[in-house]
Amino acid sequence: MKAPRENDFVYQAVYRYLTMLIEEAGSHAPVRMPSLRQLADRLNVSISTVQYAYSLLEKEGRVYSIAKSGYYAPALLATDTPDSGSDxxxxxxxxxxxxxxxxxxxDEPASLQPLDSPLLTLERELLRQYPRQLQTIAQPCGELELRTVLAARYTTSTANCWYADDVYVGADLRGVLEILISVLQLRQATVVVESPCDWVILRLLDAAEVRVIELPVLAEGALDLTALEGLLKREPVKLVLLSSALSMPQGNLLSAANCQAIAHLLGCHGTWVLENDCYSELDESGSGQRLRDWLDPDRLLVFSTFEKFMGAEAPFGFVLSRHWRSELQRHFLLRAFRLSPIRQKAIARLLGSGRLDxxxxxxxxxxxxxxxxxxxxxxxxxxxxxxxxxxxxxxxxxxxxxxxxxxxxxxxxxxxxxxxxxxxxxxxxxxxxxxxxxxxxxxxxxxxxxxxxxxxxxxxxxxxxx
The missing domain is CATH 3.90.1150.10 (Aspartate Aminotransferase, domain 1)
Structure with a gap:
């Protein structure tokens, strides 16, 4: 491995080394990668550093993991038959x-103006401030400082308020959504989603054998209240998944009147709502309105990710929930997300200082x-x-x-x-x-x-x- 440049973190050097191994191993069959311990010994770095580099590659789809077996580089498709895939x-x-x-x-909005440079600069400063033993304290639901800042950012009134214990941070959005599917026991349950819907969400629900009913978004961005009411009356709907503000991929905004009417209807039926807040920070209207402002906060969960508006260096997903605290904590413990506490602190400082805005x-x-x-x-x-x-x-x-x-x-x-x-x-x-x-x-x-x-x-x- 080449010696890391002076301004590099160790995991970046490990990441580059693994990238070269993947390219050299290019094959039409999956290739097993070195184990965490093998690489740690070979490169003289910690196992957690190797794991973090692998997690970045896994997110990019360049490696995948198999329980009790290790990491693999996927088979390469023949370049002369680019459309040969059946899926x-x-x-x-x-x-x-x-x-x-x-x-x-x-659909990578932050790629135009990523926050990588200020985020990594702040991370370097924090690395000098915090003793190493404090950096390794386990916080399975996320760094407390980040959870506190998120709770404050989402609090808008005494009724719509959140606390750090209501916030759970995971390695990425997919992992957080998989936990929610388990905690909410959605397998075989009926879930209504607005349509069109993000394909990651749809594939996760489908893989978990959730019965998905799609509610088409009308041309002007509104939801058909009559159709929604009909579904709530005749179907055993356990959960409704709706966008907080921007309904993507159309980029539509629900009107305040439509939000209020939806919230009233869902409240009358006592329906739980899972709110997709991934794109709300990109709302250009300046209204600041969110669907959750009208929903019953005791029947609401919110999920989002930093990646859409901060960039690839902030891949974490998070969820806000006032309920299922013990179950959520248990699942986050079982997942054992390996999140850099210093990276989380750096994100928290950007959020809290106004730099993000x-x-x-x-x-x-x-x-x-x-x-x-x-x-x-x-x-x-x-x-x-x-x-x-x-x-x-x-x-x-x-x-x-x-x-x-x-x-x-x-x-x-x-x-x-x-x-x-x-x-x-x-x-x-x-x-x-x-x-x-x-x-x-x-x-x-x-x-x-x-x-x-x-x-x-x-x-x-x-x-x-x-």
Whole structure:
């Protein structure tokens, strides 16, 4: 391993070393990676440092773990058959990571303006301040300082207030959601979700054998109250999963009147609500309203992640809940998330100092400029082929075809030209949104965006049904 540069953390050097091992082992079959202890001995670092480097690679999909066996680098797909995968989502994921791809569907808002530099600078300062023995004290539900700051940030009144003991921080959003599915005992239960819905959430629910009922979001961003009331009356709904503010991937905002009506209806039925708060910080309206402001706080859980608005160096997911305290603590203990306490402290300082709010103002402006550029090109080149509702935040644009089109065929045509789009079918388990695409201009790389939009138009015309 090359000697780490002066300004590197040890885990970054281990991460680079593992990356080189993965590249050298490139194979069409999974390759077993060195164990934690083997690498710790080989590189003369701690086991926890190796584990953290592996966790970063696992999040990126470059390794996966098997209980009691170890870490493996997945098999590489043949580069000459990029669309050979049978699973559409897997094909999107794998090809989006191939060199030279134009990813016209990236949903990584913070990549435009990540907080990596101030976060890592603050982390270095904290490393000098805190003795090493204090850095290793186990806090299975997350660093107390971060939980305290989050509780304060989410508190808006004496009725809608949170405490540090209500906050649970995990390694990433997926891990936190898996814990919630277990704690809430959602297996075989009926859950209503707004649709379109994030594919990570849908896949997790489906894998856990949750009975998912999709409630389509109307064109103007509202929820159909009549349809929701009908579901609550005739189905044994255990939980409703709704967005806090921005409903992604459309980027719509619920109106205050719609929020109040939804909250009243759910309150009348005593329904539990799981609120998706992942994109609320990207709301450009300035209203600050959240669905939870009208919900019964005693029948509410909230989940989110820092990654969407801070960047890849802050991958942690978190949940707020006033209930199931012993069960949540038990599951977080069993998971034994290995979270850097200093990284969590650094995030807490950014949240508490106002530095994050300054960053968000810049990030929202940059995202709006990118979306405006994309929307303008779509209206200039494809006004006769696509319709869209201009989003009120986030990185993506949700577009629908004005004519019957096979969007999966559109996807594969573009893939052969090294362009990735996200077909709307990925955002539903029931086959909804088949005439839609999620687009963004964050990952087009060196390719001219106008040229790429032209190729999208060609693919749409060549993939019309009938």
């Amino acid at each position: 559409l989502l897997e094909t999107v994921y794998v090809n989006a990571r191939r060199p030279g791809m134009c990813v016209l569907s990236a 300054q960053h968000l103002a810049v990030l929202r402006r940059m995202l709006k400029e990118r979306r405006t550029q994309l929307i303008q090109l779509l209206r200039e080149r494809l006004v006769d082929a696509l319709h869209m509702v201009e989003p009120q935040g986030g990185a993506t644009v949700w577009v629908g075809s004005l004519r019957p089109v096979d969007m999966e065929r559109v996807f594969h045509r573009l893939l052969r030209q090294q362009i990735i789009v996200a077909p709307g079918a990925l955002f539903s388990l029931e086959g909804l949104h088949s005439d839609y695409l999620r687009l963004s201009s964050l990952g087009h790389g060196e390719r001219d965006l106008g040229t790429v939009i032209g190729l999208l138009g060609d693919a749409l015309r060549l993939s019309q049904r009938g």
